[in-house]
Amino acid sequence: MTTASARRARGRLFYAAVLTPTLLALAVLAALVLDVLGDSVSWQVVEPAGSGSSFSVAEGFRFTGTWERVVRLELAARGESAEEVDALLANSEERRIFAARNRVELMWAVDGQPLRWVVTSSRDKLISDHALVAGARERKALLAELRPGQHLYLNQWLDGSIFGRNTSRSPLVAGLAPALLGSLWVMALVILIAVPLGAAAAIYLEEYSQDTWAARAIEVNLRNLAGVPSIVYGILGLAVFVRFMRLGPVVLAAALTLALLVVPVVVIAAREAIRAVPDSMRQAAYGLGATKSQVAFRVVLPAALSSIVTGVILAVARAVGETAPLLLIGAAAFVPGLPSSPMSQYTVLPVQIYSWVGENNPEFAHVASAGIVVLLCVLALLYGVAFWLRRKFERRW
Amino acid sequence: MRERLVAVALGAAAWVTVLTTIAVVAVLARETFAFFTDPLVSVVEFFTGDRWTPLFLDKHFGISPLLAGTFLVTAIAMLVGVPLGIASAIYLSEYATPPVRRRVKGVLELLAGIPTVVLGYFALLFVTPWLQTFIPGLKLFNALSAGLVMGFMILPIISSLASDAMISVPNSLREAGYGLGASKLDVVIKIVLPAAFSGIVAAVILAFARAVGETMIVTLAAGQRPILTLDPRETIATMTSFIVQAATGDQPAGSLAARSLYAVASVLFVITLLLNLVSQALVRRFRERYE
Numbered sequence: 001m002t003t004a005s006a007r008r009a010r011g012r013l014f015y016a017a018v019l020t021p022t023l024l025a026l027a028v029l030a031a032l033v034l035d036v037l038g039d040s041v042s043w044q045v046v047e048p049a050g051s052g053s054s055f056s057v058a059e060g061f062r063f064t065g066t067w068e069r070v071v072r073l074e075l076a077a078r079g080e081s082a083e084e085v086d087a088l089l090a091n092s093e094e095r096r097i098f099a100a101r102n103r104v105e106l107m108w109a110v111d112g113q114p115l116r117w118v119v120t121s122s123r124d125k126l127i128s129d130h131a132l133v134a135g136a137r138e139r140k141a142l143l144a145e146l147r148p149g150q151h152l153y154l155n156q157w158l159d160g161s162i163f164g165r166n167t168s169r170s171p172l173v174a175g176l177a178p179a180l181l182g183s184l185w186v187m188a189l190v191i192l193i194a195v196p197l198g199a200a201a202a203i204y205l206e207e208y209s210q211d212t213w214a215a216r217a218i219e220v221n222l223r224n225l226a227g228v229p230s231i232v233y234g235i236l237g238l239a240v241f242v243r244f245m246r247l248g249p250v251v252l253a254a255a256l257t258l259a260l261l262v263v264p265v266v267v268i269a270a271r272e273a274i275r276a277v278p279d280s281m282r283q284a285a286y287g288l289g290a291t292k293s294q295v296a297f298r299v300v301l302p303a304a305l306s307s308i309v310t311g312v313i314l315a316v317a318r319a320v321g322e323t324a325p326l327l328l329i330g331a332a333a334f335v336p337g338l339p340s341s342p343m344s345q346y347t348v349l350p351v352q353i354y355s356w357v358g359e360n361n362p363e364f365a366h367v368a369s370a371g372i373v374v375l376l377c378v379l380a381l382l383y384g385v386a387f388w389l390r391r392k393f394e395r396r397w
Numbered sequence: 398m399r400e401r402l403v404a405v406a407l408g409a410a411a412w413v414t415v416l417t418t419i420a421v422v423a424v425l426a427r428e429t430f431a432f433f434t435d436p437l438v439s440v441v442e443f444f445t446g447d448r449w450t451p452l453f454l455d456k457h458f459g460i461s462p463l464l465a466g467t468f469l470v471t472a473i474a475m476l477v478g479v480p481l482g483i484a485s486a487i488y489l490s491e492y493a494t495p496p497v498r499r500r501v502k503g504v505l506e507l508l509a510g511i512p513t514v515v516l517g518y519f520a521l522l523f524v525t526p527w528l529q530t531f532i533p534g535l536k537l538f539n540a541l542s543a544g545l546v547m548g549f550m551i552l553p554i555i556s557s558l559a560s561d562a563m564i565s566v567p568n569s570l571r572e573a574g575y576g577l578g579a580s581k582l583d584v585v586i587k588i589v590l591p592a593a594f595s596g597i598v599a600a601v602i603l604a605f606a607r608a609v610g611e612t613m614i615v616t617l618a619a620g621q622r623p624i625l626t627l628d629p630r631e632t633i634a635t636m637t638s639f640i641v642q643a644a645t646g647d648q649p650a651g652s653l654a655a656r657s658l659y660a661v662a663s664v665l666f667v668i669t670l671l672l673n674l675v676s677q678a679l680v681r682r683f684r685e686r687y688e
Binding site: 007010011014015017018019020021022024025026028029031032035036039196197198200201203204205208209217218220221222223224225227228229230231232233234235236238239240243260263264267291292293296314317318320321322323324327328350353354357358365368369372375376379383387 | 399400403404406407408410411412413414415417418420421424425428480481482484485487488489491492501503504505507508510511512513514515516517518519521522523549552553556580581582585603606607609610611612613616617637640641644645650658659662665666669670672673674676677
């Protein structure tokens with residue numbers, strides 16, 4: 001016979017043992033987010049190709065035209081006359097080239113001073129790159145070792161300009177514009193394709209089909225499809241959309257492939273929502289003389305809509321984060337321009353991140369982490385909307 | 398007439414999902430058949446050979462290094478994910494109050510919703526450098542860190558499905574246990590876990606299937622070197638990472654190297670399909686018993 005206290009002690013031990021893993025999972029999630037955020041900032045010892053000057057926040061900031069103001073300061077510091085600077089800024093082509101090779105950054109720290117404007121260039125020579133925490137610890141030593149012409153920057157890789165810039169071979173000026181726009185294109189098309197398809201299939205399965213072998217086959221098939229690895233969908237997309245239908249590596253092929261990937265998820269969510277609509281509502285409608293399709297589209301679908309939308313958003317979030325199938329169907333690491341139609345070549349955020357992580361230059365890890373922060377924000381936004389919808393329209397029948 | 402049209406249109410949408418499966422099977426079967434009819438390839442070597450070098454000049458097609466790599470990473474993931482996932486499921490279903498359960502489940506869903514390319518980044522640039530500080534001989538690309546991170550990827554799946562199974566164990570069983578003087582610990586271990594066993598196993602198998610088919614974590618963090626080893630510190634290749642490697646390289650379409658990708662994908666598809674079927678059968682059995 002064990003004593004009561006021993007029994008209680010064992011009970012407490014067991015409680016701790018089952019609580020710890022949950023906390024551990026939360027800790028890993030926190031570590032991941034902190035790691036990504038931390039990696040998007042780094043200490044860098046740089047030999048600037050430009051003037052090497054930096055300007056205070058007040059000097060550079062203008063409510064409109066901060067970029068132009070800082071560029072003027074920089075070019076003046078390089079010794080160019082006011083007329084030369086005016087000429088450069090007035091010429092749109094030269095201005096575009098300057099913007100593609102240089103970046104106006106509000107550095108968190110320059111040498112010893114906090115928050116300074118710097119114009120960095122893709123031709124700046126990187127001497128060394130240090131992680132946020134490690135660099136902060138060695139800051140004094142790094143400052144003491146600076147040679148003439150070298151500067152210590154606390155560089156924040158994720159700033160507003162990253163959204164406007166194209167991809168580049170140089171990490172300093174590599175931007176997210178094509179990936180972000182590509183992801184939005186793919187997302188929009190996936191919604192256009194997968195939602196009607198998934199909702200229609202769900203209505204059919206719940207409202208129309210009898211319990212026949214065909215209905216059971218569709219049912220079993222759906223559950224299996226939901227378990228097929230995403231990379232296999234990539235192979236399907238490659239064979240059917242890219243090669244057989246001759247679409248090539250374009251936005252539409254990616255959207256079709258990802259739509260097939262998420263349709264099972266949409267169907268399963270939509271069916272649950274439809275099943276939750278009480279039969280009394282259907283019967284009331286039939287009693288008023290409604291036909292089957294009127295009941296389905298005017299009674300059941302509106303009643304289930306908010307739950308369906310929640311399921312759809314979660315499915316879309318999955319599609320936005322998918323990498324593997326798109327690698328197979330030819331999302332490129334470098335695309336010639338921004339996607340402008342369903343038949344454009346494209347890249348998407350996760351593929352862009354993948355190709356940056358694979359780069360040898362360690363600076364690309366920072367660009368990748370900036371990309372990840374953006375991707376996670378997009379997903380957080382989607383989850384937030386889904387959560388809000390669930391709260392707002394939650395109904396108990 | 399209009400009614401019939403609507404019904405047919407809706408039915409067609411449902412059949413698209415079946416068509417997807419048929420297309421997957423057809424594509425895989427066609428290319429795999431073409432692969433095996435090539436004079437350089439033998440079915441026996443494919444299943445028994447221990448060298449996988451389709452991208453080299455001296456080509457060998459023995460899939461076992463890829464299988465070994467896949468199961469090494471998956472085994473590490475299961476070692477982490479299964480105990481932690483089940484423990485967390487016990488916490489959620491037996492200890493947490495419903496509001497706490499809802500919140501914790503929500504956060505775990507967030508962990509499950511992290512794109513795998515992000516998890517791969519985390520494994521390569523955070524977990525591996527950290528492990529290297531105390532594990533000598535750990536390669537830059539290694540099975541261990543990929544497996545560990547993958548374990549946390551499958552934890553929410555196991556936790557969520559297994560806690561659903563435990564929650565649906567009828568309370569009368571628990572109360573009968575308490576009535577006989579059992580402690581909470583006894584009730585959980587001797588009543589709830591056995592009663593929910595098939596549901597828990599189904600969750601574990603589903604997570605296993607997910608781990609086998611997971612691509613980005615292993616591609617980024619475990620490397621692309623197909624060698625037959627069970628040393629978790631080594632650089633390896635899995636079935637999925639080989640598919641990415643072969644598809645993103647410049648193998649001309651229709652070449653033997655490109656076709657080998659389809660043969661590997663077929664094996665992957667069959668394995669995950671079987672696992673899913675077993676998992677579903679278990680869930681069905683579990684449902685029949687209690688619902």
